[in-house]
Amino acid sequence: MFDEVIQLREYVHILKKRRWIILTVTFLTVVAITIWTFRQIPIYEATTRILIEKESPNLIAFEEVLKLDTSAQDYYQTQYMILMSRSLAKEVLKKLGLTDLQRPQVQMFFSVRGIFNELAEKLGLSTPAPSPESDETIDKEERLVNEFLQSITVSPIRGSRLVDIKAISTDRQQAAMLANTLADVYIERNLDDKLVASKDAVLWLEKEVEITQKKVADSEAALQQYKEEHGILSFEERQNIIMQKLLELNTAVNEAKIKRAAIEAQYKQVQKYQSDKVESLSVVINNPLIQGLKVELANLESELSQLRKKFRDKHPNMTALQSQIDATKSRLNTEIKRIFDSLKSDYEVALAQEKDLSKMLEEQKHEAMDLNKKAIRYGELQREVESNHRVYNELLQRTKETNVTERLQTNNIRIVDHAVVPNSPIAPKKIRNILLAMVVGLTMGIGLAFFFEFWDNSIKTSDDIKQYLDMPFLGFIPKVYGKEYSNNGNNGTRAKPDMIVAIDPKSSASEAYRTLRTNVVFSLVSDEERALDLDFGSVMLVTSPGPAEGKSCIVANLGIAMAQSGSKTLIIDCDLRKPVMHKIFNVNNDRGFADMMADIKTYGTKVVVKHTKIKNLDVIPCGKIPPNPSELLGSSLARIVIEALAERYDKILIDSPPVNTVTDPILLSRIADGIVFIVHAGQTKRDVAQRARDQLLSADAVILGGVINSVDLKKDSYYYYYSYYHSHYYTQDGKKQLNAAA
Known part of the structure; x- marks a missing residue:
């Protein structure tokens, strides 16, 4: 039951996230169908009700005469087909002397395809199909018959022998005239057909009587001859x-x-x-x-x-x-x-x-x-x-009966109610069409919303980390906009995202980094070490699948958070291709990690370690960018140096290049005690992240968990998952901070 509630909440979350798609599609559908509806010509319908009794069996009842199937179902189905026959339609048109019908040339009820085709024609995006009137290959009389049959509907009334003949037209007078005339012609033809059938039956019966009489005489003569030839009496x-x-x-x-x-x-x-x-x-x-x-x-x-x-x-x-x-x-x-x-x-x-x-x-x-x-x-x-x-x-008996019934012939079909001229049109049904348009629009909008949602294969939530990357979720980092205001309320103080933990410690982003610090530390320490309250030096590698995913920013702020907790922390900039740590902490980059790896005797750790303004936090910048970064990071000297530094510092954070671009993170993963895997919310694709994870695991790396960076808390999609960390909870002036961020 709990899982079902969670799933329902996810569906609601998707609908809220994609609400503008739903609203836009619904609005456009309603507008299109409303325009289409009000452009339609009114259509009128007239109904004539007739009674069709089952054919009397006294005329020609036995199947040997005319081979008629007198079952009720087949009989009535046959009558319905006769009412819609082309020959009957021609008789009606001939009787009325019509050369044209005021028949609606549009659909009575809208269809999505029809509406969009019509709009495309109006906008000149498609060529309209030729109308029947423009097709010279179709005979005019046949075209008129086709239009007439399209205007007629035969509807049996369930549980009775009543049938409604309905005619539609844009001319209300013509609608009633068509329905009544069709009923009259049908009744006349039925009686004529019965009279013709009676006459044909009499002629056929008389002929059959003569033939059968001769057969009787011939068969009796053959029997007598056989008895005489074989001397048989009995x-x-x-x-x-x-x-x-x-x-x-x-x-x-x-x-x-x-x-x-x-x-x-x-x-x-x-x-x-x-x-x-x-x-x-x-x-x-x-x-x-x-x-x-x-x-x-x-x-x-x-x-x-x-x-x-x-x-x-x-x-x-x-x-x-x-x-x-x-x-x-x-x-x-x-x-x-x-x-x-x-x-x-x-x-x-x-x-x-x-x-x-x-x-x-x-x-x-x-x-x-x-x-x-x-x-x-x-x-x-x-x-x-x-x-x-x-x-x-x-045959002799039926001949006598047929002669009698021919003189007493009656019609088994009669009109119960004649059609009257309709007062109001049946189409278009404006209110219903608009309501249906809303339903169709909502359905299409919801369908598109779910389509876009499930087509998006980027990583956005903690569930994605667990489900698709199969690793623990360490935390998220909220997106820091152009202006973040500190708790002192000084408007205009812009927080630097790379050092927001130091600049604005009470912001939601700072709290997220502190939560990440706690989760990372706990993931490094075993249960036994935690029980003994031991605090061992730990080397953590921070990397991501691709570039521009905020990896270096997280390293800087995570280092500040660890230093603020009292741990002596060192940040090593091992991104030897695009180093940024010296810019973030404003330290000299003339000598750094690359120089130390190239000449350890000249550039020892005392030379390359730079002190920052943050208490307990030191940085080793990159130094001069080397021509062979992979060889330096994969050397045994790099391992020896980092292990030596681990004895002097409580925590060491290594900033490395992205996994999918170079092999440096794979080499560094063998030195680190654990890896913090960074993905960008809504940007990092699942397959890209999975490929990076697989490369690390192939090197027997220990992945501590995943971190989702740049989560936009102002969006409903992320507020649904991470509302716990909203700034309302962590700041005394949270309302002001949120409004300012917006």
């Missing part, structure tokens, strides 16, 4: 007989298959066994005669066994009994053979019976299929006869 009865016979044969075949399978199983079983094992088969064992012979044979063999105990084998009794046994065995074998022969005969008979029945079944199936084919053709002929009869009866 297909249904014959089909029932054939199906019954087919069912009976199918049952007989199944029974024959079962019987044959049983006999075949017994027969094959007998064939499989050897002769000495045949007697064990069920078909043999279950035979009563064989069972009796077996009993008789068993008794004879038992008796023979008893006689062997008394007689020899050749004894007459033994011989006679053996003969009886042999005869019984012979009878048994004969009976078994007879059973085999009987099984074989039964199998062959069953197989033959099955084949005969199967053949009869197949023949019956073929007969049934043939009958089905004939039945299909018979059904086709019969259905054709029935269909022709239905169509014939329907």
